[in-house]
Amino acid sequence: MNRVIVLTPPGRAALATIRLEGPAVKGVLERQLTRRSGAEFRFERKSRPVLVRFPIGDGQYEEMILRVVDGEAAELHCHGNPLLVEAIVAKFEASGFRRETWEQWIRRMEKNAITAAARIALADAPTWTVTSILLDQYGGALSRMIDQAQRALAQDNFQEASAILRRLLAWEKVGLHLTQPYKVALVGPPNAGKSSLLNWLVGYQRAIVDPTPGTTRDFVTVATVVAGWPVELYDTAGIRAPQDELEAEAIARTRRIASEADLVLLVFDRSTEWTSEYARLQKEWHEAMVILNKRDLPPGPGAWCDGLLISTRIAEDRPAVLKALARKLVPDPPPPGEAIPFTPDQVAGLKEALAAIDKGNRGAAVVALQTVKEKSSPVEVS
Numbered sequence: 001m002n003r004v005i006v007l008t009p010p011g012r013a014a015l016a017t018i019r020l021e022g023p024a025v026k027g028v029l030e031r032q033l034t035r036r037s038g039a040e041f042r043f044e045r046k047s048r049p050v051l052v053r054f055p056i057g058d059g060q061y062e063e064m065i066l067r068v069v070d071g072e073a074a075e076l077h078c079h080g081n082p083l084l085v086e087a088i089v090a091k092f093e094a095s096g097f098r099r100e101t102w103e104q105w106i107r108r109m110e111k112n113a114i115t116a117a118a119r120i121a122l123a124d125a126p127t128w129t130v131t132s133i134l135l136d137q138y139g140g141a142l143s144r145m146i147d148q149a150q151r152a153l154a155q156d157n158f159q160e161a162s163a164i165l166r167r168l169l170a171w172e173k174v175g176l177h178l179t180q181p182y183k184v185a186l187v188g189p190p191n192a193g194k195s196s197l198l199n200w201l202v203g204y205q206r207a208i209v210d211p212t213p214g215t216t217r218d219f220v221t222v223a224t225v226v227a228g229w230p231v232e233l234y235d236t237a238g239i240r241a242p243q244d245e246l247e248a249e250a251i252a253r254t255r256r257i258a259s260e261a262d263l264v265l266l267v268f269d270r271s272t273e274w275t276s277e278y279a280r281l282q283k284e285w286h287e288a289m290v291i292l293n294k295r296d297l298p299p300g301p302g303a304w305c306d307g308l309l310i311s312t313r314i315a316e317d318r319p320a321v322l323k324a325l326a327r328k329l330v331p332d333p334p335p336p337g338e339a340i341p342f343t344p345d346q347v348a349g350l351k352e353a354l355a356a357i358d359k360g361n362r363g364a365a366v367v368a369l370q371t372v373k374e375k376s377s378p379v380e381v382s
């Protein structure tokens with residue numbers, strides 16, 4: 001089988017790498033290419049990278065670098081313009097090459113589905129923390145623990161197998177958030193400073209801030225990083241008795257977003273009086289992290305609840321908010337080298353194996369674990 005694979009990410013870029021594999025590579029390249037000097041191109045297994053000319057029609061040529069990988073594989077490094085890349089790939093397709101995505105290529109190259117998934121997720125890793133955890137799994141941390149559980153099962157040591165799987169599954173939340181950011185919703189009464197807090201946390205004016213209560217109707221989200229963890233902040237509309245249909249819809253959306261969030265930041269203006277409406281909000285989001293904003297102003301009266309006392313006008317307060325946020329999201333960060341499942345398929349497979357062990361069904365547990373190693377599909381990167 002002959003294959004053509006674009007290894008570089010889609011979109012405009014300075015360079016693209018197109019990989020060719022198969023018995024026809026040598027013949028096709030010798031027919032298509034000429035040396036930059038105009039001399040004939042000969043495919044040599046051990047040559048250094050060479051500058052070549054690739055015909056793109058109408059007597060035009062595109063210059064690129066060719067690297068011969070082995071007798072049946074080569075890489076073309078060309079300009080990254082997507083139109084050019086597409087034209088080159090199409091030309092090889094016309095010569096009978098099959099187009100493959102870089103994810104398919106990695107899955108084919110990697111023997112183990114876990115290392116393949118890690119390699120694919122690594123391409124999108126947004127922070128060093130995420131990268132280093134995924135690198136551990138690429139290096140075999142998760143596969144080794146699954147091997148250990150399988151060995152324990154082979155020796156009828158159900159207790160040890162179960163303990164290993166429980167430990168792996170304890171990282172479910174951390175693991176799945178390596179490829180999906182934590183969702184953090186900023187919720188609270190109008191004018192509390194939710195949009196200000198969002199801007200302050202990310203360091204630029206993303207959301208509209210205004211002294212008029214009820215400013216935010218159409219929400220913004222913004223991607224950021226908290227202590228190395230990818231986070232998506234959701235600004236929402238202030239909760240109060242709606243003054244029109246639009247606001248009612250905005251408040252309904254706030255509740256939807258909050259219900260889907262990993263964490264709710266309940267923001268109050270500490271300079272106002274504590275009200276029964278505040279108490280109701282606090283009850284509605286009893287698991288929220290409470291932020292008491294505007295500590296630069298005199299505190300308002302009433303039986304105020306506890307919370308992190310800050311002001312978005314006081315720069316020194318920012319690290320404390322970020323620290324508290326990180327502790328709430330990831331109370332126990334994993335130690336280096338820890339085995340962590342990081343795709344929904346892996347988590348589902350481990351849970352299936354654990355359920356089988358609990359029922360004393362060794363056969364089903366072994367199959368479920370083997371599936372995690374061999375078949376779990378990697379996270380698709382768009």
Ligand SMILES: Nc1nc2c(ncn2[C@@H]2O[C@H](COP(=O)(O)OP(=O)(O)OP(=O)(O)O)[C@@H](O)[C@H]2O)c(=O)[nH]1
Binds near residue numbers: 190192196236
């Ligand atoms: N004094 C003081 N004012 C603040 C602080 N944080 C925000 N504000 C002000 O409070 C007002 C409301 O801020 P926003 O961020 O728009 O409040 P919000 O909660 O998003 O309001 P809605 O979108 O209406 O629900 C603005 O005038 C801000 O400048 C603070 O720490 N101290």
Ligand SMILES: [Mg+2]
Binds near residue numbers: 195196215
């Ligand atoms: Mg707002």
